[in-house]
Amino acid sequence: MSTTSDDIHEPTMSTDTNADADDESASKCGASTSDTDTESSGSKCGAPSSETSDDSSSDDDSNEQEVGATIEDFDAEPGQLIAVGLGPGHPEGMTKRAKDALLEADHIVGYTTYIELIPDEITEQADDIYDTPMCGEVSRTEESIDRTLAGNDVAIVGSGDPNVYALAGLALEILESKGATASMVDFEVVPGVPAAQSCAARLGAPLVNDTVSVSLSDHLVPMPEIESRLHSVASENFTITIYNPWSRKRRDNFEKCCEILLTHREPDTPVGIVHGAGREDEQVMITELGELEELGESEIIDMTTTIVVGTEDTYVWDDRMVTPRGYETKYDY
Amino acid sequence: MSTTSDDIHEPTMSTDTNADADDESASKCGASTSDTDTESSGSKCGAPSSETSDDSSSDDDSNEQEVGATIEDFDAEPGQLIAVGLGPGHPEGMTKRAKDALLEADHIVGYTTYIELIPDEITEQADDIYDTPMCGEVSRTEESIDRTLAGNDVAIVGSGDPNVYALAGLALEILESKGATASMVDFEVVPGVPAAQSCAARLGAPLVNDTVSVSLSDHLVPMPEIESRLHSVASENFTITIYNPWSRKRRDNFEKCCEILLTHREPDTPVGIVHGAGREDEQVMITELGELEELGESEIIDMTTTIVVGTEDTYVWDDRMVTPRGYETKYDY
Numbered sequence: 001m002s003t004t005s006d007d008i009h010e011p012t013m014s015t016d017t018n019a020d021a022d023d024e025s026a027s028k029c030g031a032s033t034s035d036t037d038t039e040s041s042g043s044k045c046g047a048p049s050s051e052t053s054d055d056s057s058s059d060d061d062s063n064e065q066e067v068g069a070t071i072e073d074f075d076a077e078p079g080q081l082i083a084v085g086l087g088p089g090h091p092e093g094m095t096k097r098a099k100d101a102l103l104e105a106d107h108i109v110g111y112t113t114y115i116e117l118i119p120d121e122i123t124e125q126a127d128d129i130y131d132t133p134m135c136g137e138v139s140r141t142e143e144s145i146d147r148t149l150a151g152n153d154v155a156i157v158g159s160g161d162p163n164v165y166a167l168a169g170l171a172l173e174i175l176e177s178k179g180a181t182a183s184m185v186d187f188e189v190v191p192g193v194p195a196a197q198s199c200a201a202r203l204g205a206p207l208v209n210d211t212v213s214v215s216l217s218d219h220l221v222p223m224p225e226i227e228s229r230l231h232s233v234a235s236e237n238f239t240i241t242i243y244n245p246w247s248r249k250r251r252d253n254f255e256k257c258c259e260i261l262l263t264h265r266e267p268d269t270p271v272g273i274v275h276g277a278g279r280e281d282e283q284v285m286i287t288e289l290g291e292l293e294e295l296g297e298s299e300i301i302d303m304t305t306t307i308v309v310g311t312e313d314t315y316v317w318d319d320r321m322v323t324p325r326g327y328e329t330k331y332d333y
Numbered sequence: 334m335s336t337t338s339d340d341i342h343e344p345t346m347s348t349d350t351n352a353d354a355d356d357e358s359a360s361k362c363g364a365s366t367s368d369t370d371t372e373s374s375g376s377k378c379g380a381p382s383s384e385t386s387d388d389s390s391s392d393d394d395s396n397e398q399e400v401g402a403t404i405e406d407f408d409a410e411p412g413q414l415i416a417v418g419l420g421p422g423h424p425e426g427m428t429k430r431a432k433d434a435l436l437e438a439d440h441i442v443g444y445t446t447y448i449e450l451i452p453d454e455i456t457e458q459a460d461d462i463y464d465t466p467m468c469g470e471v472s473r474t475e476e477s478i479d480r481t482l483a484g485n486d487v488a489i490v491g492s493g494d495p496n497v498y499a500l501a502g503l504a505l506e507i508l509e510s511k512g513a514t515a516s517m518v519d520f521e522v523v524p525g526v527p528a529a530q531s532c533a534a535r536l537g538a539p540l541v542n543d544t545v546s547v548s549l550s551d552h553l554v555p556m557p558e559i560e561s562r563l564h565s566v567a568s569e570n571f572t573i574t575i576y577n578p579w580s581r582k583r584r585d586n587f588e589k590c591c592e593i594l595l596t597h598r599e600p601d602t603p604v605g606i607v608h609g610a611g612r613e614d615e616q617v618m619i620t621e622l623g624e625l626e627e628l629g630e631s632e633i634i635d636m637t638t639t640i641v642v643g644t645e646d647t648y649v650w651d652d653r654m655v656t657p658r659g660y661e662t663k664y665d666y
Contacts, residue, residue, distance in 0.1 A: 085530075087428060088524070091429065092428065092429045092430040092433065093428050093429075093430055093524075094428060094429060095420060095425065095426050095427060095428050095526060096424065096425045096426075096427060096429070096432075097425035097426055099429075100425065138660060138664050161526070161530045161533075161534075162534070162538070163530060163533040163534065163538055163539070163540040163541055164530075164540065164541070164544075165541060165542070165658070166541060168534075168537070168538035168541060169537075169538035169541040169655050169656060169657060169658050170541075170658060170660055171538070172537060172538050172650065172651075172653055172655045173655065173657060173660065176650055176651075181651045182537070182650070182651040182652070182653050183651055183652070187537075187653070188534075189533070189534035189535075189537070189538065190534065191421070191426075191526045191530040191531050191533070191534040192526065192530070193428065193494070193524045193525065193526055193530075194527070194530060197418075197494045197496060197497070197524040197525070197526075197527060198524050200494075200496040200522070200524070201494075201495070201496065201501075201521075201522035201523065201524040202522075204501070204502075204505060204515070204520075204522070205495070205496055205501035205502035205504070205505050205522070206496070207496040207497065208496055208497070208498060208499060208501060208502040208503075209498070209548075209554070210545070210546060210547050210548060210554070210559075210562055211497075211545070211546050212543070212544070212545040212546075212566070212571065213543060213544050213545075214543050215542075215543060220658055220659030220660060221542070221543075221659055225570065226543075228569060229543055229569045229570070229571065232565045232566065232568065232569045233545070233565060233566065233569075235565065236561060236562045236565045236566075237558065237562070238545065238562065317505065317509055317515070318505075318509075318514045318515040318516055319515070319516070320505055320515050320520070322502050322505045322506065323502060324502055324506060325498070325502050325503060325553055326553030326554055327471060327503055327506065327553065331471045
């Protein structure tokens, strides 16, 4: 039995709009792609001119991926750096704290698709918006740090939550590599609603018990490690949220994942699929584990999709996916 | 080495304020506690009078925990039922959608501590607020459904996200037991920022890779099952967020958890502890796994605390906990 809880619409956007899926940006460009933002780092943020010339930096010459300016290159009193989670991708899904943080920032930095999710009333307040297309998350994060060290209050944004496959960690790693500290820029993370939560809400109540998140992107984590994690959690009664499930280059990962899940769970285990939660191209489907692999080739599953795999207790009722918390063992209702 | 990233303040509140920890409400009262809210179900919601008398219902006589009114007892056109996640517990952590849903509701239903987190400007707009202290989540959820079936638009609220150890599933289960459907009440879940995200934000960037959530409450899940889950995820490189870590009645669960984690991870594995994230009694500490068990007896760890256990790659830098996503293997910075 396969239920569809919403009509499936033709996707209207083909860009990467997956909440929390920043690593995909990298995976589509590959580590070997030259980081075209590196040279602008400094030039837009007011760093000393010795760092802003295109070719004078020895770092730039030796490796385009290396960090340019360090803390030594900035004379200004640093501003504040805030990593802001926008939530599912519509303005109503943003917290008030996230909105306030964006309104207070001098500069807002992010992936173009995420910047476009921010209401104009907010972006119009900023002195500058720095957005780059896919493939630039390392240079974009460095840019946000350089601008902060140059004295600006900067918000770096992403959809979902900054802690879910996203940029909070990268910001701290790059700060350290520049000889700066988190305290120096009063680093703050403003949490947002992660894709797992946005998608679960559209599906009903699939996640009310112990749960795990696994990304199928092997750009930054080797596939054998991902496979081992899937085996370990599929054999226990966790719900499993799968991020970055499918791309043309990762068909095999998705197939392998389905195969592993089926070695531990029944083919009729409920599975929820949400594409572009809360956005124009949203699609929601509730199906069964045995049907999942063949859906990999359909348009509902791509890198903007989040998949929730139920437990042995999860059931589908009235087009909702329900994982009981266990109250029925204690109460009579 | 043990670092404390914030001063530890004397807690000013002793009530259960843990985001997403509704099951604790039940655990402190026990299944045998009589559900004193049951009789008020119907009487406050405008259900037909045959259901509102204190003793005339055979259900009430036979078992105080049983559901009272069913769909047959209501003549009205049902209203809408929305499960709203308030996020971490301060008004700034709420999404705009959550605020709007509360403003549109005729009735707002929730645990007293959560209702108190809602700004007056919102609660003053409602026709009625129904709040009960701890121990009443089943009857409270039933009350919200009865009020909806009686024709009111009802918001049932909790902190964190309705899908994280919370009431979204219970609402669907009780709807079904009453012979109603989710579609009939246009059931909607408004997601919120879960405690794992609020706490991770205070700690830095501990959760940017694959992650799991485990509750140590054995009120609704048997302890051997919880132990088995801890073993399976601790042996893989997941970050682990622990909900409901400690209560006087569950000292053993906490000790057992620490013991299991130490069989798989080094004693110097970073651990973040956040008590009452974003609230007046917030306390944040970064310590090591080997120190965790003895902290169980200190005031920073109780049922309002969330604990984040790092992976073998997690490190502490400048009082922040960082789990690298893996960019450093691809980029030079």
